[in-house]
Amino acid sequence: MKQDRVAKNEEETGSYTLFGAKIQSKLKLGKFQSDIILSGQNLFNQTYFNHMSYYRALEIPEMGRNIQLIIQIPF
Structure with missing residues (x-):
């Protein structure tokens, strides 16, 4: 939401919409088992x-696109 109800001497901040997604799966090869996660933000x-x-x-924007591949191997 746009931040337009601001204090004195404070600037307004425009609105924005962010999209993200996450996919998770289990991988089994014999007795070997792991989780695979693919996630993305912005x-x-x-x-x-x-x-x-x-x-x-300071006009420094927040983090841009972030894509992660996570492989969890229990031991």
Whole structure:
């Protein structure tokens, strides 16, 4: 949501929408078992500013696209 109800001498912050997704699966090969997770945040690489962040005043945007592949192997 757009932050337009701000304190005196404070700038407004525009609105933004972020998209993310996550896929998780189990892999079994004999006695070997692991979990595989593929996740992504800010998939459309939206430039945005957190209204409560100090970096907004410096015009440094929040993190862009983030894609992770996680393989969990129990031992």
